Amino acid sequence: MFSSPKILVSTPDACRQVLMDVEGFINGWPKAMVALTGPKSFVAIGYEEHHRLRKLITAPINVFDALTSYLPFIDRTIRSSLKTWSDVSVDAGCEVEFLIELQRMMFKIIVQIFLGCADDATMHATKHNNDHRKKWPYEEARLKVLSGQLGVPRLVGMHGP
Incomplete structure (x- = not known):
């Protein structure tokens, strides 16, 4: 430089x-x-x-109809993530690292849109780490x-x- x-x-x-x-x-x-x-x-x-x-x-994904078809999944994913964050912070008594969790949530949405499957097996196969206290290794x-x-x-x- x-x-x-x-x-x-x-x-x-x-x-x-x-x-x-x-x-x-x-x-x-x-x-x-x-x-x-x-x-x-x-x-x-x-x-x-x-x-x-x-x-x-x-x-294929930039047309209005295609993007609209993903809204229910995006809504469910956001609601599920918010509930998980709430449960983790209340039940475990620990803080939630917002940026990391937001990246995790967005990654799940992107995988669903581009790969067509964002189930647990796919998340595990793509190195999705379910431990909410650790950063992703690839990050x-x-x-x-x-x-x-x-x-x-x-x-x-x-x-x-």
Whole structure:
């Protein structure tokens, strides 16, 4: 990070100019992330291929009818999670780590939408940890992979002329 010049932008107009420049803007993912996810993953492919694949993957779920069909499941999942959090905090007398539990709940919803099954077996197979007091192992790994050597998040870069 400190071995090459960097430019930081913070105003909305400057951010828009930098982030919307398709030709000059490049992905700034750490090499460890690309090695971990593979050369054909979303973080490693070029803009055109990424855009094409994103449209292909999100088209079936971005229509109104498809999203509406998930509302009952999302409602049940949120209600169930709130009840579980309440029971854990009252019965066990311990605190609930809101961010972790929120991530857990959202993960269940995402698995249901993309894989079509968010039952207990699927959650277990995807390393879903039912212990409400522990952090997910892959959350810790994700944070380590995305951070730089000094623990500073890496910045995306721009190629000059």
